[in-house]
Amino acid sequence: MTPAELSRTVLRAVRRAVDDGELDAAVCAAGEERIVVERSRAGGQGDYATNVALQLARPAGRPPRQVAEILSRRLGDCPGVAEVAVTGPGFLNFRMAESASGTLVTEILRAGDRYGFAEADAPTGQVVQLHAPHEVRALVVMDSVARLLRAQGVLVGTSCVECPRPEWADVLGVRVDEIGGPEADADIRPVPAPADPLPLGRDAARWALLHPAGHDRPRIGDAYEEHLAQRETNPLFRVRYAHARTRALTRSAADLGFTAAPGEVAGEEDLVAALGDHPRILRAAAQQHAPDRLARHLVGVADSFMASLHPAVLPQGEEKPSAAHRARLALAEAVGTVLAGGLTLLGIDAPEHL
Template identity: 80%
Template sequence: MTPAELSRTVLRAVRRAVDDGELDAAVCAAGEERIVVERPRAGGQGDYATNVALQLARPAGRPPRQVAEILSRRLGESPGIDGVVVTGPGFLNFRLSESASASASGALVAEILSAGERYGFVEAGAEAASSGQQVVQLHAPNEVRALVVMDSVARLLRSQGVVVRTSCAGRPRPEWVDVLGVHVDASGSDPVDVNVRPVPAPSDPLPLGRDAARWALLHPAGHDRPRIGDDEHEHLAQRESNPLFRVRYAHARTHALTHNAADLGFTGDPTGTADPTGRTEDVPGQEDLVAALADHPRILRAAAAQHAPDRLARHLVGVADTFMASLCPAVLPQGEEKPSAAHRSRLALAEAVGTVLAGGLTLLGIDAPEHL
């Protein structure tokens, strides 16, 4: 059961509660909006969670926790759900059955591979533009870090279906455009919705080149001073102390695993259908890796809403580190071992990791090479 399938299950529970007279019909219109199901945050329980009860409380005219209790009784009867727990002010936490959990992991990987680097995107940009949706105006001072951050924020907002226009207080230096890939729609001081003003770069990042310079400017939070000029070599070093290297190395490893698996005569299979029993074996840390991939759409939404590309950068480091420590060594058969359903499933998961890393780096304006 995937998050999308769980969302539909929750919507059906809302409709049943309305049909049974336990919730006002007004909640149906609110419920028709996208119901977000994601991995539980700190303090949550189970495999997935949703805040739909908090969204429906006002139209229902009831406290959020009461709405959650009404929905939990119906959701607990749904196939594939072992239990539902209400936490906090009214969060619904789902515990999936073992078979549903395994199915959800495979379906998630299949979803990522199908969506490609656009996994987590909201396909609403063209529709929103044609419907006359208000354009979000981003404005930045004519300073290199502000422009790089604004460029990435614009990419993140567009990935979430937002129509964005950017402006700068003055004309950016040509090398910022040519080397760092900064794009600004206009210069001047028109009325704006969002002023992008991170702590300025302490020195010129251009000697680092596009990828390392953008990472050095984007990885720290906007209120933190980027480390440029302290030790330029740390941003270019191909070693574990460099987080950008770890992310790009993990991405390159996923491609190497695909090529090596092809040499051994097998390909990835996210659903486990290559094995009639459907059984695969997880490796330690694999569940955390799947959870991080499932969390990617939420990270994109949060990074866009908070105008914080550093959140995405840190998420990519976490995905890369978890992949290298858990799944990467177990994807290919060892010694005389033959490729099994577990290897095919792990390879598909590794390819999903590569897809998420590549898509995230692209939103930061950074290249994701297949070879390092």
């Protein structure tokens, strides 16, 4: 069960509790918003947790822990959930069944580059107008924010006080819908770029402008070589290299006569957790207008993959391909899918060879 599926499962449990009279009907309206399920933090219990009971306590007219106990009884026997526990003032904690990683990988590979996107048949109906000053970083950030919002089912319009410079459009892929200053829902105003990013080319320039948080000053003028370096000190290189390695593993496995088959992969809990957290990161980056959150997440996924999974995917020496190798290959392909989809939302290419 993926975090998105677990979120929907919790919402169904809330509705059933209301239908059976255990919770007040007002809870339904409060629970209609997306229920956030997150990976358990350090010191937490289980694989995932949600604070939905604290969110629903007021409309339910009950203490949060009592709401959590009501929901836990309805969630303990759900497929894919091995155990539900209530901790603290009313947090619901979930330990997933052993096949959780295989289920997640299957979901990622099925969705492809759209993993973490809003469901195509469930648009939000929300309309957002973004506006940016005539400044290169603001326009690149606005472009990426628009991509993120559209991926979450939001209808987005963009505007700028004047036409972007031709080279910004040609090199960096910046496009705006309107010129002028229409009433906007959000002004995109990150700290301006301290130097011209165009010498870096599209991919490195966009990364240099998007990877730092909006309130941080990007390093460009004194760091051209750093952003173009093909080495581990360059986070964009690490992300793109990890993606290219996942594709190379698929080609090498085909040469060895085996293909991917999702299944349980031992020892990769952190990597699986990062992949499962991807939809939440996309939602947060869109809602907070913060593509830097996605950029940092991709670096974390890439680093985790290269450090632990990458060396163990292919058989070594005279070793024959096994179910474990096929499961690890499927997990590697899921990593590649997440990295490619995330880079695309940042407006950056994900090459298969690097």
